[in-house]
Amino acid sequence: MIESPGILLTVVAFLLVIGPLIFIHELGHYYAGRLFGVKAEAFSIGFGRELIGWTDKRGTRWRIAALPLGGYVRFAGDMNPASAHVPTPEWLALPPEERNKTFQSKPLWQRFIIVAAGPLTNFLFAILVFMAVFAVNGQARTPAVLASVEPGTAAAAAGLMPGDRVTAISGQTIDRFEDIPRIVSIRPDEVVQLDIVRDGEPRSLSARIGAEVEGDRFGNEFRVGRLGVRPGQPVWVDVPFWQLPGAAIGQTADVVRMMVDTLGQIITGRRSVKELGGPLKIAQISGQQATLGWFDFVLFMTMISINLGFINLLPIPLLDGGHLLFYTVEGVVRRPLNPAVQEWAFRTGLAILLAFMVFVTANDLASFGVWQRLAGLIG
Structure with a gap:
């Protein structure tokens, strides 16, 4: 057994964790959109320059991009940051048959399901893994x-x-x-x-x-x-077959409850923000878990999947939870929020997410001792 993962194993393990989980998340959006007749123009794993890509018979461009820290499904008609049900000149210019295949043309409840399907698919992955574990081990x-x-x-x-x-x-x-x-x-x-x-x-x-x-x-x-x-x-x-879904859902709910508790402790100051980790920390632990065997690696992947689903449901603009919050408000007031308000909210959400990424990356580097070593060199 490998005692300490090298850089190559760490990078490969990280990609094997984050890549499939992003794919699973976006696949939830994709199939929910197909269920309601929405055309997907692009399905991307990662951002930035396309490394590999192909176009299927439905006209969807499947692509793997250079920066594998996220992904997206771009639906037809998804022409503004808020994905709002607001007619735009571009949307109105589409032929009726094409307009009916757009995200904007769908009723509120369908758009809500399409957006929610991503994080829910991450939870579904965890439930299926726990079902398999309980079926084999009890x-x-x-x-x-x-x-x-x-x-x-x-x-x-x-x-x-x-x-x-x-x-x-x-x-x-x-x-x-x-x-x-x-x-x-x-x-x-x-x-x-x-x-x-x-x-x-x-x-x-x-x-x-x-x-x-x-x-x-x-x-x-x-x-x-x-x-x-x-x-x-x-x-x-032993868990009877018919009890496996309930046991797995309960286990997933316990993990989510623990995440909520931990987040509450950080917000209230009972737990240090230094414990927050980002992509570099996930990469480090991915490599470590890979040295312990496939079972530990899959369980770690399951925990990250639950994290991904949970974080995406937070009501922060640009995340799925932010979209769902706007759709909820739209359902209550019976009209979409003002596009200018949504644009401002999504710009603010982008700033929050970028600041958070910088913060957790700094935390990761601190946990690796980078800042301490730099201070020693400067001193």
Whole structure:
């Protein structure tokens, strides 16, 4: 097994993660558009200069571009940044049969589905992967009953005892022991409420989650929350075929809930913004996961797919969530927003996204020690 990935493996692994996930995302938009009779003029993986391209019999230009950090489907009639249902001179000049194939000609609910289909397809990919994992390996469903409480830990200080059954942490329901580390790990040093059942009676306790710094064999360090409790014997159960979709959807929802929690912690200052990573960090971890084997690599790819779906649903102009927000407003007020307002919003969204990319790239370089080495050279 390779101990440390080289540059070539890192680049290849990154492309194998991000390329297929962008393709899956855009494929959701593409097929939703085809379902409603919208012509796709271009399907691009990446931006900038075309490296490889071909045109199919439907007139769609399929292309792979030089900058593989995104992609797009350009639909006929998608003539303005807001993709608004606003007649333009160019659109009105189209023949009726061509106009009916444009994005603008479709009713609001169809445009909403076409835009939402991208991130939803990323979630669907994750659900299918989790279904396959549960079908092969089963699913851990250890009861949330504490077998032991480690002395000197947050659990001991809070008064937890062996035999307690944890039912909720910070208002989040605990169905099985595996839910406890999922919730606790992203809350180092945070005070939480623990709802338990002891001797058949419900109780509530307060605990300050402990914090530990963990590292992996690649030298990455993570600040992780620890409660200090241990479960009984892990129980791996087979998941019947008809329960696989529900189990996989639940697992995907748990990951999304964790992302929402983490984002809330960053916004409120409970978690450092230095933990935000960008494309360089994803590339680094892609290479590392590739050295661990295909199973770990696919699971990492699944987490990135959920991230991609989640981020694209944020109500930020230029992202899918920004479009969906405008369509929601249009549905409520019964008319599109003023094109000038939408243009201003999308310019602002572009500025936000560019600033965010610069910030996370600076974070990535800092995590690699680049700024420290530069400071040493200058000093």
